[in-house]
Amino acid sequence: MSSVVNAEPYRIKMVEPLHMTTRAEREEAIRAAGHNTFLLKSKDCYIDLLTDSGTSAMSDAQWSAMMLGDEAYAGARSFDNLWNAVEEFYGFPYTCPTHQGRGAEHLISQILITPGQHVPGNMYFTTTRAHQELAGATFHDVIIDEAHDPSAIHPFKGNVDLDKLRALIDEVGADQIAYINVAVTVNMAGGQPVSMANIRAVREICDEHGIIMWSDATRLAENAYFIQQREEGYADTPCAQIAKEMLSHFDGLTMSGKKDCLVNIGGFLAMRDEDILIKARELVVLYEGMPTYGGLAGRDLEAMAVGLREALDDDYLAHRIGQVRYLGERLIEAGIPVVQPIGGHAVFLDARAFLPHVPQDELPAQSLAAEIYVESGVRAMERGIVSAGRTKTGEHNHPKLELVRLTIPRRVYTNAHMDVVADAVIAVWQRRASIRGLRFVYESPTLRFFTSRFEPLPVSPLPVHEGTQEEHALAH
Numbered sequence: 087m088s089s090v091v092n093a094e095p096y097r098i099k100m101v102e103p104l105h106m107t108t109r110a111e112r113e114e115a116i117r118a119a120g121h122n123t124f125l126l127k128s129k130d131c132y133i134d135l136l137t138d139s140g141t142s143a144m145s146d147a148q149w150s151a152m153m154l155g156d157e158a159y160a161g162a163r164s165f166d167n168l169w170n171a172v173e174e175f176y177g178f179p180y181t182c183p184t185h186q187g188r189g190a191e192h193l194i195s196q197i198l199i200t201p202g203q204h205v206p207g208n209m210y211f212t213t214t215r216a217h218q219e220l221a222g223a224t225f226h227d228v229i230i231d232e233a234h235d236p237s238a239i240h241p242f243k244g245n246v247d248l249d250k251l252r253a254l255i256d257e258v259g260a261d262q263i264a265y266i267n268v269a270v271t272v273n274m275a276g277g278q279p280v281s282m283a284n285i286r287a288v289r290e291i292c293d294e295h296g297i298i299m300w301s302d303a304t305r306l307a308e309n310a311y312f313i314q315q316r317e318e319g320y321a322d323t324p325c326a327q328i329a330k331e332m333l334s335h336f337d338g339l340t341m342s343g344k345k346d347c348l349v350n351i352g353g354f355l356a357m358r359d360e361d362i363l364i365k366a367r368e369l370v371v372l373y374e375g376m377p378t379y380g381g382l383a384g385r386d387l388e389a390m391a392v393g394l395r396e397a398l399d400d401d402y403l404a405h406r407i408g409q410v411r412y413l414g415e416r417l418i419e420a421g422i423p424v425v426q427p428i429g430g431h432a433v434f435l436d437a438r439a440f441l442p443h444v445p446q447d448e449l450p451a452q453s454l455a456a457e458i459y460v461e462s463g464v465r466a467m468e469r470g471i472v473s474a475g476r477t478k479t480g481e482h483n484h485p486k487l488e489l490v491r492l493t494i495p496r497r498v499y500t501n502a503h504m505d506v507v508a509d510a511v512i513a514v515w516q517r518r519a520s521i522r523g524l525r526f527v528y529e530s531p532t533l534r535f536f537t538s539r540f541e542p543l544p545v546s547p548l549p550v551h552e553g554t555q556e557e558h559a560l561a562h
């Protein structure tokens with residue numbers, strides 16, 4: 087492992103110029119985007135921390151592999167290369183490619199869920215829960231309580247709460263649990279990892295009750311790194327070996343290749359049970375494409391086969407997680423409330439603590455993300471009440487976590503960029519008292535955070551007393 091943890095373990099051989107904007111241009115851009123950072127144009131974002139999904143820089147080896155893509159409609163060599171890589175590095179004998187992670191989530195939800203059944207998981211994820219509900223299941227959050235507290239320090243804040251899982255089994259009956267879905271790491275909790283011991287313990291409960299144990303393995307390489315750094319007995323084990331051991335406990339996984347396979351598009355379903363593979367192939371031809379390409383080009387399969395190994399490299403992971411931690415520590419030093427410990431793919435600002443004067447129904451995280459953009463051209467994303475959507479009866483879900491996510495793409499930005507981001511957030515922190523909430527002007531009925539539009543709440547009439555003028559100036 088490199089001793090200079092924060093220096094990049096790669097050099098740059100292609101560059102993409104960035105567009106710098108003025109504050110006036112950004113104010114206009116955020117208005118045109120309905121105060122939703124998802125609706126901003128990429129050219130208007132100087133540093134784009136919207137997501138780490140599909141935004142990675144590919145390596146020379148991946149680009150070379152793309153040239154070898156076999157674009158045959160059926161039976162392409164590129165499919166065999168992906169299949170072999172999944173078997174070698176993840177240990178699953180069967181793979182079904184899909185256009186991205188949610189394609190795999192759709193298939194597995196349709197295959198394993200009988201309407202009326204239940205699916206426990208270590209915190210919800212937007213697309214994951216949406217597909218489970220679409221298939222007729224009820225989602226149950228069985229993550230440990232610490233995960234819902236931004237300041238609770240726990241080395242494995244993504245762990246499944248075994249008592250909550252047992253209580254659910256007692257309540258609904260094991261035969262009414264379609265499967266348990268364990269995310270590694272847990273995106274919505276702040277990129278928090280799950281320990282090997284917890285994975286083993288969940289496996290024991292599943293074995294005891296005959297429950298299928300699935301993984302949302304989107305960030306499994308980052309989870310493996312945290313196990314190496316934090317769990318006793320793994321300090322000298324390569325991350326690749328840790329990842330394989332983690333996955334050995336699962337019956338299968340859904341993968342968004344756009345994260346820990348270092349590609350711009352792609353995903354897959356992998357499993358041990360041939361019957362599930364057969365059902366997946368029946369569905370994949372309907373929704374994605376032939377079972378040997380699953381909605382992807384041969385070159386995409388090649389890039390994913392190479393990327394999944396690169397993401398398990400110890401030096402790559404030390405730099406990757408180190409860069410996220412670098413940004414997080416700069417904000418912590420400035421006294422800014424962030425989710426701790428710093429997770430694997432992003433720094434999450436605690437919008438409730440950042441804007442205590444904005445109630446959750448006035449969408450504090452959505453508002454804060456818009457302010458950070460206007461300040462600096464840094465694009466972040468809301469992970470709070472807007473992302474949480476509405477209940478089946480039409481009420482807002484009120485998640486305990488009301489967060490803004492600064493998500494770091496893999497191998498894309500330098501630590502100098504991280505300094506720009508930190509300075510921008512600090513500047514917004516210094517003028518936080520003047521930041522107002524937002525309200526919906528258009529609310530999309532599905533996954534509303536992607537396309538809804540907002541406007542600032544009107545300034546409430548200020549009480550008449552000394553200093554009103556000053557307060558009024560602050561409110562603008």
Ligand SMILES: *Cc1c(COP(=O)(O)O)cnc(C)c1O
Nearest residue numbers: 186187188211213273304342344
């Ligand atoms: C991104 C993501 C997904 C969905 O994957 P897509 O490739 O975006 O469809 C599922 N689960 C988690 C935890 C994710 O972060």
